[in-house]
Amino acid sequence: MNDPTTNHGIAVGQRIYVNRSLNFGNIGLIGFDMDHTLAPYNREAFEALAFTATLKKFIDAGYPEELGSLQYKPDSVVRGLIVDRARGNILKVNGHKYVKVAYHGYSKLTKEERYKLYNHESFKAQDFLSVDTFFALSEVQLFLEIVDYMDKNPGKIQKSFQDIYADLRNFIDLCHRDGSIKDKVLANPEKFFKKDRYLSTALVRLLDAGKSLFMLTNSDFEYTRQVMSYVLDGTSSDFSSWKDYWDIIIVGASKPDFFAGKQPFFEVIEDSKLLRVHDGEPFKPDLVYHGGNAKLFEKLSGYRGDEILYVGDHIYGDIIQSKGMKNWRTLLIVEELEEELPKLEKCKLSQQEIYDLFSIKESLDEEWQKLRSKIAANKRQLERSLKASGSKKQEYLKNQIEQLEQQLAPIQIRLEETQNKIKAKTSLLEAHFNQTWGQVLKVGIEKSRFAHQIASYACLYTSRVSNLRFYNPYKKFVSFHETLPHENPSSAA
Numbered sequence: 001m002n003d004p005t006t007n008h009g010i011a012v013g014q015r016i017y018v019n020r021s022l023n024f025g026n027i028g029l030i031g032f033d034m035d036h037t038l039a040p041y042n043r044e045a046f047e048a049l050a051f052t053a054t055l056k057k058f059i060d061a062g063y064p065e066e067l068g069s070l071q072y073k074p075d076s077v078v079r080g081l082i083v084d085r086a087r088g089n090i091l092k093v094n095g096h097k098y099v100k101v102a103y104h105g106y107s108k109l110t111k112e113e114r115y116k117l118y119n120h121e122s123f124k125a126q127d128f129l130s131v132d133t134f135f136a137l138s139e140v141q142l143f144l145e146i147v148d149y150m151d152k153n154p155g156k157i158q159k160s161f162q163d164i165y166a167d168l169r170n171f172i173d174l175c176h177r178d179g180s181i182k183d184k185v186l187a188n189p190e191k192f193f194k195k196d197r198y199l200s201t202a203l204v205r206l207l208d209a210g211k212s213l214f215m216l217t218n219s220d221f222e223y224t225r226q227v228m229s230y231v232l233d234g235t236s237s238d239f240s241s242w243k244d245y246w247d248i249i250i251v252g253a254s255k256p257d258f259f260a261g262k263q264p265f266f267e268v269i270e271d272s273k274l275l276r277v278h279d280g281e282p283f284k285p286d287l288v289y290h291g292g293n294a295k296l297f298e299k300l301s302g303y304r305g306d307e308i309l310y311v312g313d314h315i316y317g318d319i320i321q322s323k324g325m326k327n328w329r330t331l332l333i334v335e336e337l338e339e340e341l342p343k344l345e346k347c348k349l350s351q352q353e354i355y356d357l358f359s360i361k362e363s364l365d366e367e368w369q370k371l372r373s374k375i376a377a378n379k380r381q382l383e384r385s386l387k388a389s390g391s392k393k394q395e396y397l398k399n400q401i402e403q404l405e406q407q408l409a410p411i412q413i414r415l416e417e418t419q420n421k422i423k424a425k426t427s428l429l430e431a432h433f434n435q436t437w438g439q440v441l442k443v444g445i446e447k448s449r450f451a452h453q454i455a456s457y458a459c460l461y462t463s464r465v466s467n468l469r470f471y472n473p474y475k476k477f478v479s480f481h482e483t484l485p486h487e488n489p490s491s492a493a
């Protein structure tokens with residue numbers, strides 16, 4: 001998915017990648033989500049906190065005290081996975097909705113088990129929960145740990161997996177309501193956020209080019225104020241406060257409903273925790289708005305769908321809905337690219353070796369099929385001649401079959417060897433990434449479901465907002481990925 005026009009000295013992990021051509025010159029208004037977009041979290045610190053706080057609620061609610069020894073493990077879940085709450089399984093699915101990897105607790109499901117449970121019929125994504133956001137990682141890991149505990153300690157928790165997940169959701173909500181997570185984050189922002197010193201450079205560049213900027217976050221005003229103040233205040237001599245960067249600030253937006261819903265805008269009365277109904281006047285930069293909806297947003301801002309670019313990290317809440325409902329242009333933040341793409345560069349050779357092995361396997365397959373057809377044809381003839389009792393011909397056919405079968409045997413062996421080599425090399429390659437799940441955007445050599453969603457819905461994608469500083473604010477981003485297999489001769493079978 002590389003864009004050859006943007007390579008000039010920009011590291012692979014910091015480039016902007018293009019799925020759908022986009023002329024930045026036509027974009028007048030650029031919006032940003034806050035959590036994990038403008039404000040990237042120090043994920044391990046945050047997830048460990050969320051994991052421990054939620055686990056405490058389980059024990060407070062009467063779950064076995066032994067659960068207290070469960071540990072947060074940073075790599076056990078990645079974005080893009082799918083949770084089967086009813087069966088207690090975590091799945092990795094390819095772009096064609098085929099379950100390629102599945103775990104029940106820490107036990108890996110076999111190919112036959114996956115087939116029986118999922119792959120014998122068309123996969124219904126709506127029955128499962130998609131791990132779209134970083135906030136879900138600690139939640140899903142905790143589910144995985146409890147499922148594993150239940151398997152190893154039968155009878156100790158008398159609930160269904162589905163009910164446990166429902167409890168998990170309640171306990172997380174409780175943590176958010178009683179401040180077990182957010183109070184700790186705000187008390188110690190340097191521990192929980194990664195401050196990007198180039199963020200203001202990127203935003204100022206867009207402002208200097210005449211773009212209007214807005215923030216659209218689901219977080220409440222008080223949290224937004226404190227987080228943004230930590231992230232932006234004092235990072236540019238031109239702006240004394242984080243609020244000065246924005247033409248419009250919207251908090252409590254309730255995405256994804258914001259994009260399809262009809263809720264009105266409110267104005268935040270700062271320092272009072274109160275809201276008043278917005279009077280319907282165009283947005284004013286010195287006010288902070290709460291709630292609202294995309295249709296009214298376009299009316300009050302004076303920009304229509306394709307003049308607006310929205311930047312967010314949530315594939316569903318930020319990208320699929322804004323593009324699908326309002327035709328906004330989209331830039332998805334995929335933080336994982338920063339770590340995975342340089343590794344992938346280093347592994348290019350092994351990736352090529354895997355593709356080469358696949359082409360060897362394809363030729364062997366072809367040869368094997370031809371021989372099998374010849375053997376079958378000879379056997380049919382032999383059967384017919386047995387009925388006609390012509391012994392000379394029978395002898396000849398028997399010899400032919402024997403010879404063909406002798407040729408078949410080494411091909412069969414080479415095929416198995418090649419298949420094993422592919423498997424070994426693929427797992428070696430994947431081990432450079434996440435030990436359990438491999439690359440976020442791939443499953444084996446295929447696109448993961450997450451990658452498929454990115455390709456379908458995000459016009460552009462990159463690892464962090466500040467990468468925008470490398471690009472001209474009027475740049476025409478051109479997609480080189482609109483071709484179909486028949487347009488590329490090397491894709492022909």
Ligand SMILES: [Mg+2]
Nearest residue numbers: 033035036313
């Ligand atoms: Mg976010």
